[in-house]
Every structure is written in structure tokens, then in C-alpha cells.
Amino acid sequence: MKLKYYLVAILLMTLSLTQSVAQADIVKWTFEVETVDEKTVLKATADIMSGWFIYSQHTDDGPIPTSFELSQESGELNTTVFEEQTIPIKNYSELFEAEVIKFKDEAIFTYSVEGYKSGDTISGSVIYMSCDKSKCLPPKSVDFEVKI
Numbered sequence: 757m758k759l760k761y762y763l764v765a766i767l768l769m770t771l772s773l774t775q776s777v778a779q780a781d782i783v784k785w786t787f788e789v790e791t792v793d794e795k796t797v798l799k800a801t802a803d804i805m806s807g808w809f810i811y812s813q814h815t816d817d818g819p820i821p822t823s824f825e826l827s828q829e830s831g832e833l834n835t836t837v838f839e840e841q842t843i844p845i846k847n848y849s850e851l852f853e854a855e856v857i858k859f860k861d862e863a864i865f866t867y868s869v870e871g872y873k874s875g876d877t878i879s880g881s882v883i884y885m886s887c888d889k890s891k892c893l894p895p896k897s898v899d900f901e902v903k904i
Contacts, residue, residue, distance in 0.1 A: 782808050782886045787900040802863040809858040810884045812844045818852030819885050820895045826880040838865035876904045
């Protein structure tokens with residue numbers, strides 16, 4: 757009888773670990789500083805697994821929108837709106853019963869880092885929600901740190 761309980765416990769732990777690993781693989785973020793049209797920008801790229809979506813910073817109804825926070829010298833985090841370089845998809849979502857603005861495959865966001873100087877470090881986090889056609893995963897936060 758104890759063996760059954762142990763097997764069930766092991767099965768539940770395995771499923772739990774599989775779900776957390778799967779969530780980590782759905783969206784991969786990269787952060788880099790580059791020069792575009794003689795301006796220095798922080799570029800955040802989301803590589804999104806096929807069949808999944810993340811949402812625009814400007815989605816009002818339904819899912820949790822993507823948001824960026826940058827650390828200030830005081831250590832406080834300030835929400836900052838990045839430019840969305842990727843053209844989003846705007847359509848009705850049966851999952852949320854609302855019109856949503858989302859990205860599939862890849863989403864690129866940029867933020868002008870004028871005022872920072874060479875050698876400075878920009879740190880912060882991105883918070884996003886990923887969904888497929890039938891379910892959503894809990895919002896996730898990814899920290900980043902990039903040197904100019």
C-alpha cells in the first residue's frame with residue numbers, strides 16, 4: 757500500500773517539474789545594446805515557441821500585457837514602455853472573450869538608452885504571460901542586465 761503512495765507522489769512531482777521546465781522553454785528572452793540610426797538602444801527579443809503567444813504592452817482586456825521595469829540608481833524599479841518593433845496580431849480571442857494584441861514566433865522591443873554612457877549597466881525585468889489557443893501559463897518575470 758505504501759508503494760502506491762510513493763509511486764503517486766513520484767508521478768506528481770515529475771509532472772510538476774515537467775510543467776515548470778516546459779514553461780521555461782516557451783519564451784526565450786535575449787537582451788542586447790545596439791546602435792540604430794546613430795542612437796543607442798536596448799533591444800529585448802522574445803523567441804516564442806510555435807503555437808504560443810505573448811501579449812502587447814498595449815493590450816487592455818484579457819491577458820496580462822508584457823511590461824518592462826528598469827532599475828534606477830536608487831534601486832527602485834520603474835515601469836518603462838518600450839517600442840514594439842514587431843507588428844502585432846490584433847484579433848478576437850475566444851479564450852479571453854475579448855480583442856487582444858499579441859505576438860507569435862518573435863517579438864522585438866527597443867528602448868532608447870540616451871543618457872547612459874559607455875560602461876554603464878542597465879538592469880531590470882520583463883513580465884509576460886504566454887498562452888496557446890486553449891490555456892495560459894501564469895505570468896513570468898525574467899531579470900536582465902546589459903552593459904553598454
